[in-house]
Amino acid sequence: MTAVLVVAAFAAAYVLIATERIHRVAAALSGAAAMVLLGVVDARVAFFSEKTGIDWNVIFLLLGMMVIVSVLKQTGVFDYLAIWAAKRTRGRPFATMVMLVVITAVASALLDNVTTVLLIAPVTLLVCDRLGLAPVPFLIAEALASNIGGTATLIGDPPNIIIASRAGLTFNDFLVNLAPIVIILLVVFIGLCRLLFRSAFTYDPERVAALMALDEREVIKDRGLLLRSGIVLVAVMVGFVAHSALHIQPSMVALLGAGALVALSKLDPPEFLEEVEWPTLVFFMGLFVMVGALVEVGVIGRLGTLLTDAVGDQYLLASSALLWGSALLSGIVDNIPYVATVTPLVQTLVDAGHGAGQATALWWALALGADLGGNATAVGASANVVVIGIAARNGHRISFWQFTRYGSVVAAVTIAVSWVYLWLRFYAFG
C-alpha cells in the first residue's frame, strides 16, 4: 500500500514539475515532503544514505562550478573572446556564426549551459548590431550549440553530473566516450547552420568598419583577476582529468577550485555567489529525495527486474530505445528530473551486464538522448528558454515554433548521428 502511495505522490509531483503549474522547486519539495509524511524517508535516508538520499556530490559540484563561473564572469573574458573572434572573421556572417557557435560549445563543455548563453548572448547582440545582422539565427544557434557542447563532459550538463555520480563514471570516461561524438556533432551542426540559417548571412561590407572599431581589450575589467582565474580554471580542469588517479571526487575538485578563486579574487560574497542558482540546488535536493523514496519502497528494484528480463542481452535495442526515448521526453519535459528518475533503472540494466561494454553504453545512450533531446523544442532545455528571454528583452521575439522548427531538425539529426556512433563503437564491432 505504501508503495502505491509513494508512486502516486511521485507521479503527482512529476506532473506538477512537467506542467509548471507551480514552481518546480515547490513541486519537488512537496514531493519530498510527501515521502517524509508517508514514512519512507527520514533524516538518515535523506541526508546520509549514499544510494537513496540527496547526492551531495552533485549538489556541491554544481555549487563549486557556479562559484567559479561567478568569478570568471567578472573578468569579461567571454566578451573579449567573442569580439576578438568576430573581428578575425572580418564580419563575414557565416564565419562569425561558426566562431560564436564554437566558443559557445567549448565554453558549455566546461561550464553550465545556461551561464554560457547568458554570457555570450549580450556580446552576440552587439556584434550583430554592428554588422546590421538579424541576431535571432545567431542566438538560436548558440542555444543549440550550448546543448551540444555541454554533452561532451561530466560537468557540461546537469544530467551528465547525475549520471556520473550515480554510475561512478569519471571525467575521463565522459571525455573518451562522449567528447569524440560531440566534436563530430558540432561539425554536423555547423553544416546544418549553413543550411537552416542561409537567409541570415547577408554581408554588408560597409558595416564591417563598425565591427572592426570595437576594442575588445576594453572589456577586460581586471587583467590580474583574469590571469588568476585562468590559472585556477586550468588547475580545475587538470583536477577533473586526474580525479580518479588522485582519488578526489569531481565535487571536491570544483569546491577546491571555487575556494581558490574566492581567495585569489578578493571578491565580496554577493559577487562570488552571484551565479549560484539556489533554487536549482534545492530542486535537485527535492528530486533526490523523491527518487530515493521509489528505491526505498522497492519500486525501482521491481521495475529494474522487469526491464532486465525484457532486455535480456539485447543491449543495442535497449540503447536505441533509451537514446530516442530520452531525446523525445527531454524535448518535452525537463531532462533533470527525467534523468534522476531513470538513472537507477539504467543502473540495474548495466549491473546485469556485469561490466560488458555493450551494457555500459546504456549510460552514453541516456546522456546523449537527454542532453541532445533538449534541443528539440523551445522549452526542451533551460538554455533555450534563457536565450528566448534575452532576445525578447532586446526586442527580438522568438516564437515557440520558430525555435522548434530549427531545434527539432538539429535534435533529430544529432540523435541519428549519435545512434550510428553508438552502434559502430559499441555494437557493430563490439
Added chain:
Amino acid sequence: MTARKLAQPFPLVTPDTDAMQAAQTMAAQHLPGLIVCGEDGRPYTILPGSQVLRFLIPTYVQDDPGLAGALDEEASDELCRKLVHSTVRDLLPQPPDLDELPVVDVDATSLEVAAVMARMHSPLVAVVDEHDGGNRVIGAITVSRLLDHLLPPRPAN
C-alpha cells in the same frame, strides 16, 4: 513653504512630442526629467532622464555594462540617432506606469513633497492646482530645488 511657492515653471511635453526635442530640452535646461501631460492638459506621467538613457542604451549593454567599453564615440553618436523619428511615447516604459504619479497639490508642504519624491524614487514632482475642480499643472519641483530649501545654508568661507 508650500508646493505653490517651491514650484518653478517647467516645460511640459505630450506623448506625441518629438523625442529629440524633449531630450534636448532636458539637456539644455539641466532638468532631471520632464512632465508628460495628456491631451486634457493633466499630468500623464513623468519622463525621468534615466528613462531616456534606457531607451538609448541597448538592453544587452545594460545587461553587460562591460560591453560599453568596447564601443567608440561614433557608436554613441549612432545610438543617439535613435531619437530621430521617435516620440516621447517611445521613450516611456512599456506599458507606462500610470498607477501613481509624482504629483502634489499646490498646498502640499515641503516635507509632503519630499515624501512623494522619496517613495516614488522620482527626481521631480509636478505641482497641480486642484482648486475649482481643475488639474492644471502650474510647475514642478526638482530634487535640487527641494534640497536647497530643506538644507541649512552653507557657512560662508
